[in-house]
Structures are given as structure tokens and as C-alpha cells.
Amino acid sequence: MAHCDLYSGAVIAVGSMHDKHVAIGKPFAVRLGAELVVPSGLDTDCFGTFTGEVERYGNMLDAARAKAELAIEKSGLAYGLGSEGTFGSHPYLPDASADTELLVFVDRSRDLFIRDVLITRRTNYGWFPARPGGDWSAALRQLGFPSHGVVVTPNAQIGRFEPIKGLRDPTDLQFAIEAAARRSFDGEARVTSDMRAHMNPTRMAAIRTLAHRLAIRIQSICKVCGAPGFGLADLARGLPCAVCKAPTPDAVAEIHRCALCKFELIVPFRTRRTAAPSCRCRHCRPPDTP
Template identity: 40%
Template sequence: MAPPFRRVLGAELVVPALDTDRLGTFSGEVPRPDALVETALLKADMLFEAMPGLDCALASEGSYGPIDRVPLNPGGVELLAFVDRTRGIRHVETLPTHRTSWRLQRFAAGDPARLRALTEMGFPAFGVFVVCSSDMSQPIKGLATVEAVIEAMDREARRSEDGLAVLYSDMRAHKNPLRMKVLRAAGWKLARRLATLCPKCHAPGWGWIDSRRGLPCEACAAPTHWIDFEIDGCPVCGHAAARPRKDGRRTASRLSCRACR
């Protein structure tokens, strides 16, 4: 987060020592107390509690796993919540991504495929968790060597009711270089958004808030499911304005029109 905020906004980030694990862990033993947005805002509130003189707070929250429609292709979303309590700004920026190393596999004790799986997951540059398949409440973290992972997997498999241990990706940012890159991209996105001022009240954060479908068909002019125009808005005064599609397209292909099929 620091480089984009420094270069775009001239702002320096301070990271206090806070235990955010009580708001959920990627290893699963502590469930997230609420949805992504609400949890990120709770983290921001923790910052204000820890530093009473603070005006602005930035918090992140992420979620990774299999995609519902394409379960073999994992994906994720990074969410950044920025709160400026002096100006009354509460802005949430999201960045969906398919760039993730997230994997989850099950192995029996002694399975030779474990070594190949670890290599494919990028270990040790990318961290991993190991847990018993029938009791996932006590994941093993901080595994630094292949020998330690194999030993943990054999131990957890033997105590599991189905004889399997679960090996899955450690998605904590400091243990996952690819997630760090996605977070950095999200930071640039948020910083540029905050650098854009509302044309009406001049508060930071002017940008996209919604899209409207209904781009007319090129043949019959009937509305289609394609995006017709975008809507930009202000997080403070609520001012909003429509703008054309970025690609400049004014009609949709007749192949997308229900009336022309």
C-alpha cells in the first residue's frame, strides 16, 4: 500500500501493532464476523480505537477459493476500506482477481504425490497450512521445510477419521507473494480514486459507482444486456453523473439482441 499512497497522494502509511486475527483468519479457526465490507470497516474502527488522534484509516480484507461456476479455477477478491472521519468519507474499493495460488488437496499418509503438490504450490516461497480432514479447527501454521510439512501431513492423516490430511494455501499476505502483488494493484486503484475530486463538493473519491445495461441493438435499436453507460459518484455529497462507455461503443451486436434472434 505504501508506494501508491506515497506517489499518488503524498501520504505516508503507519502500521500499528493490532491483532486483527479476532476478525477472522485465512486458516479458518476464527470465522469472519461479518461480510467482507463490514469486516474491513471493523478493522478501520480498530485503528481509530488504537490511535485516538487518527483522522484516516485504511484496512484490507480478502477472500479466495474456488469459483462457483468454475470450481477447478480458483479466484479471489481484495477489498480496501478507506475511512476519513474528518471529511465523512467511507469508501470501499474492490479488485476481483484470477491471479491466485490458492489450492486445497487431500492426501493419505505416505502418499508420494505430496511432494509434487508442494512444488506446484510454490512452497516454501508460498506458505501452506496442514490440517486434519475430519477436524479443521486446528490448522498447523509456520511450516518452513518440506520435512516439516510431510511430518505434519502424516500425523494429521493418521488421526483423521477418513485417513486424510488437508494441504492448502496460506493466503496471509506475508506468506503469499502473488497476493502481495494483487494488494499492491488494489492500492494503486484506491489511491488514484482518492486523488480524483468530486466536481461538485471537491471531496476525494469521485469515480465509478454503477453501470446501466440496455445498449441498443445495432439492427433494431431494442435494449440489450450490454452496458449502455457508466455512473460516477461522490462518497460524501452523493452527486452522480453518467458517462459513456470507455470503448465509445453506441450499439450492441445483433447477436446479443433477443428481439433479433
């Protein structure tokens, strides 16, 4: 794919209150020659908070795009970036935790919308119940405390309680646990990882990796219409079963697509030619397998 310098010297508005521009800035400067600014008076918490006081605006993509659009409105610039993360069970490995990060770039001048996703198992996402006076050092270590912040709420809330966020000091944490436990039916507080980027170096690193990936995608030009943002968009399913040759749900090729004209390039996997019949083929696998 051809590379572009369309954004060399461009100023891009970032729709983030939580220092994400620090993670995104270097990849965008090095790869694209672009500069990031955070517009003043930005309140992205209106699109949802991790601690649940504000429900998320639409799905992940809606929320990230809305942040980019808000940054464009507030700054009057032509370009915006928005990011969104979710944490919980890994989509393919139910026993593992995962951080799913989405980063979107909006170019108003070309009516373009370019996005990329990163799913990583490297996350400190988790929580534990804490009774005042207990020893939580092992559980806190698992959450990455104190280099990573934590949030304290009642474990079983009585009435209203404003989550105490961004805790990185052991004494502050102790007071917060006592306060939250008093407002809980079971007398326990709940200590949760603070997933806001500025409180979470692990998440910040994931956003940085994703920013590199998105910058590379932005550099990649569609050979049909010349728009930036050509790249992997989907997987084609139907890898043939090794025994009966019937199509299976396994991926057979990558689909690369233009962000503007939708031109597609199918890139077949060279190393995988057939799927395992025992687990992937609905004709060959034993009937009691899930």
C-alpha cells in the same frame, strides 16, 4: 478530475496484522505523501480467519471497514485503512479461481469512506489431499510452495484440530501432514494455500496493485463538493441489442460517483454501441441458450 494533496504528511492507521502495510505503504507514500502505521495490540482475527476458526464478521465490506475503524480507535488517528480478500470461483468465469481484494479508506475528519476492488485470476488459491509418505511435489508447486506458505488440516476431521498454518519448510510440512492424517477419518491430510498476505507473495502483489488504484481514486476530487475519492462506482446496464435494439444486461456506461455528496458522472463506452443478439438479448437468442 482535479488532484488533491489533502493527505500529504498524513499518518494513516492500518488495520492489518499480516504485513499488508508493506504492500500498501509505497503507493500511499508516492501518490499521496502519506505515512502508514500499524497500531500495537491489533487483533483483526476477531473479524474472521481464512482457516475458518473465526467466522467472518458480516460481508467483505463490513469486515474491511471494521478493521479500518479498529485501527482508528487503537491509534487515535483520524485516518484508517482496512483490507479484506476472498478466494474461490471467479465471479464471471466459473472454471477459474480468483482473488477478490477490497481496500477501504476511512477519513473520520471528513466523514468519508472510500473503497476500491480488484478481481484477479492471478492467485495460487487451491488445496489437495495428502496421504503420509506420498509425493506431493507437483501439487505443492501449484500452490507456490515454498515461496508461498500452506496450511495443513485433517481431510475429514475427527474432533478438534488446530490448523497448522504458515508452513514453508518441507520437513515441517511432512510432520504436519502426519499429525493431521492421524486425526482424519480417511487417513489423509488436506494441504491448502495459506492466503494470509505475509505468507502469500502473489496476494501481496494484488494488494499492492489495488493500493495504487485506491490512492489514485483518493487523489481524484469531486468537482461539486471538493471531496476526495471521486471515481468509478457502478456500471449502467442496458446496451441495446444489435438486431432488435431492446436493452440487454450488458453495460452501456460507467457511473463515476462522489464518495461524499453522491454527485454522478455517466461515462458512456465509446467502442461498444450494441450487444450481440445471439447470447445477450432475451428477445433474439434461441430459447435453449442459458
